[in-house]
Amino acid sequence: PHFEAVRTGAYTITEQYAAECGYSLMVLPLLGHVELRASYFSCHTDNKSPREVICEVNYMEVSVQREAYSPVPSQWQVMFQRDGDLLSPMNLSEARKQGYVIKLTDRRVVLRTAYGQPESFSVKVNGVPVELVHATLLSRQGWLVFMVDLVAACSMEGLYDSGYITWETPQALYPRLDSAQISVGLNGELMMQSVAEKRGYIVDNRNTTVHISIPYNADGGYRKSLVSGELYEYYILHLYVEQTSQKKDHIDTRLRFHGTLVTPLLLHPVFTENTVLEDRTFTVYLGDVPEDVKLAAVHVNGHLTNASVHTIVKVVQPNNTHGYTLKVPFDDPVVTQQFCKENATLLYRLDINYTLTVEPESNSIYHVASVMTLMDIPPAFYGQCYESGISFKLDHRPFDYLWEISFGTDLLTSELAAQHGYILSNDSQSLLLNVPLFTHGYQYNGFFATFEILMRDRETSAVQSSTVKTCPFPATELICSTDGTMTVVVDLSLALPSGGSPGRTSLLDNKCGPKETDDTRALFSFPINNCGSIIKLAEAYVTYENE
Incomplete structure (x- = not known):
């Protein structure tokens, strides 16, 4: 950005000109922020104000009201004091060449200088580092000598501690003045004390020093991420402090401090x-x-x-x-x-x-x-009911060899599958096992049949997991098991009169009723040579009948 001050002409605000004429320019391109501040007593500015001291980011300024003496610059000289010693006097044009702007108007005297000038010096006031410029203006008019004492003193201390950015200033920066009030804010705007406290600001007096602590992530501040090996962040606060003091003459002296406070790089781990x-x-x-x-x-x-x-x-x-x-x-x-x-x-x-x-x-x-x-991760079968039995599928994995497949204590082999009527197929991708209804290994409960496959550790034979699948019986199926038990499900929907109950039916022996019923079906399970069964002998087989 390019700025000019325009009044009786256009004056480009360069870095040097800004410090001499009372302008501060801040450009933060990464944050999209540009700010220009102008002193009330800057070049090309009309002003009416009380006694002022301004501590800007790039210059110090002091302004006092002028008494009835000559405003002609050529009639004045300036002497600087440094560490208690008076330096040689110089006229105002010589002072201007060395970076000191001394401005005399009809009502005011203004001294402005950048920081770090040869005639400035650093001292500690109540333990706080302060940069100070002390100048005395002299003008001889006849037998009278006019002297104006100008002192600009600015605190330079900014600290970061435990989540706060802290700025310190002596309670009475000017020893002959009594501190009256301190107000704080950000970005050139002061805020009410209640608002500051609500936002976590802390302003307290410690002996003769004022400590102002602001949360590093306060509203109005700026935050930026930065990569330096790891992810860091830093926070920028443009602090504005106004300190009003009074002398016995009840004339206010207002100290305005503008400072850019920056945290160190703070690690920000994700x-x-x-x-x-x-x-x-x-x-x-x-x-x-x-x-x-x-x-x-x-x-x-x-x-x-x-x-x-x-x-x-x-x-x-x-x-x-x-x-x-x-x-x-x-x-x-x-x-x-x-x-x-x-x-x-x-x-x-x-x-x-x-x-x-x-x-x-x-x-x-x-x-x-x-x-x-x-x-x-023991292998797990996927079971599915089909019309006449249950099918099981196992997708192979490289480490499945660590387990064995069994039904109870019987291990699954091709020979066992053939013996019990199971249909087994096994390739490099998967193992398929179809178990027809009523074959060995089923458990029957009511109208449902359950088949369980166990996965055992090959070394210890301990059961690691199981796959259990339960499927409904078809409506009319007869089961003759090898232990001599007959199980049958009978659909009675056509045989019963209206309102009849399957629970009131029986076998030939009326003491043998159904084990379970629903609205239309009855399940009977009984020894084949009991419950009134009729036994017929033939040459090669025996027939058991009941009804």
């Missing part, structure tokens, strides 16, 4: 946390990402991913930060799996590399996180 949901999915949250930091890329186990491959959702937080949620299912090809034989578990793992970019510089920083979870 964090990740992992939540494993019931749907066997990694849900990884990257949090506490500052508002000027963006997620540029995500690599999962070395593979670049994005929202079209995996779910990546931005989450806005109320504290001016945000985060990102990444979801990856356990069975996704990018997830690495490692078998832990000691406890028969499978380790699922994601190594994630987040690329974060600080705007607008586009400086990148990387955050690496590893998330993992252990899952019990």
Whole structure:
């Protein structure tokens, strides 16, 4: 930005001209902030004000009311005092060449100078570092000598401590004045004491020193992220303090302090946390990402991913930060799996590399996180009912050889399957087992049949898991088991009169009623040579009948 002061002409405000003429210019391009401040007594400015001392970011200024003496600059000289010693006098034009602007108007005398001039010096007032310029103006008019004493003293102390930026100033910066009131604010605007206290400002007197502490993240301040190996942040506060003092003449002296206070670089780590949901999915949250930091890329186990491959959702937080949620299912090809034989578990793992970019510089920083979870992994069959039995499927995995498949104590083999009438097929991808209804291993409960497959540790034979599947009986099925028990489900919907109950039916022996019934069916289970059964002998077989 280019600034000019315009009154009787256009005057470019350069860095040197700003300090000499009472302007301060602040440009913070990373924050999008530009500010120009002008002293009430700056060049090209009309003014009416009480006695003033201004401590700006780039200059000091003192202004006092002028008595009835000559305003002609050529009739005046200035002598500076440094460490108690008077330096050689010089005229105002010589002082101007050395960086001191002394302005005489009809009503005021103004002294302005940049910091660090040869005639300025640093002292400690009540333990607080202060830069001071002490000048005496002299003018001889006939037999009279006029003297104007000008002192500009500015506190230079800014500290950072435990979340606060602190500025200190002597309670009475000018020993001959009594401090009356201190007001604080930011960005050139004072605020009421109640507002300051509500925002966490602390203004307290400690012996003879005033301490002003402002939270580093106070409203009105500026925050910026920075990459220096790791992610850092710093905060900038443009402090404005007004200190009003009185002399015995009851004339106010107002000290205005404008200072830019900056925290040191503060480490700002982001964090990740992992939540494993019931749907066997990694849900990884990257949090506490500052508002000027963006997620540029995500690599999962070395593979670049994005929202079209995996779910990546931005989450806005109320504290001016945000985060990102990444979801990856356990069975996704990018997830690495490692078998832990000691406890028969499978380790699922994601190594994630987040690329974060600080705007607008586009400086990148990387955050690496590893998330993992252990899952019990004995093989599990998937069971499905079909018209005449139950089918079981097992997808093969490289470590399935550690387990054995059994029904009770009987291990599954091709020979056992053929013996019991099971249909077994096994290839490199999966094992399929069809178990027809009423074959060996079923348990019957009411109108339902249950079949259980056990997974045993090959070394210890201990049961690690089981797959249990229960399916309904077909409506009219007859079961003759090898222990001599007959089980039958009978549909009586056509045989019963209106309002009849299947529970009032029986076999030939009326003491043998149904084991279970519903609205239309009855289940009978009885020894084949009991309940009135009729036995017929033939040459090669025996027939048992009941009704």
